[in-house]
Amino acid sequence: MTRRDGTYGHTGWCARDHRCNLTEHRSPEILVDLPGARAVLTRVRTTTGRDHAEIRVRVALAHAEPAARRQLTGLLVDVRQAVTRAAVAGRPRPRKTA
Helix, strand or coil: CECCCCCECCCCCCCCCCCCCCCEEECCCEEEEECCEEEEEEEEEECCCCEEEEEEEEECCCCCHHHHHHHHHHHHHHHHHHHHHHHHHHCCCCCCCC
16 A cells, blocks of 8 residues: 555555564564474565565474485475575566457
8 A cells, every 4th residue: 555655554464563664564474383394474565565475484404414404405495496486476477469
């Protein structure tokens, strides 16, 4: 929502509390708990009106260093694929010409 003075008001999904500040609006956190892992998703709208997804992930790593490094490598590959998929889905589609 843009106000007449060019600033943005709270959105329908905005937490409307201390999570919002002068430059952005933030949703309440959405938690996903799994055995050995937790993800926290927050929707954020910047002063430019652009929406973003902020995701924090915590995964229990193996005690042995080589196994932990393999987990981290796999996690980075999976995160890269997820971010790429989301970025492609967010691009405007070209208009079809008649």
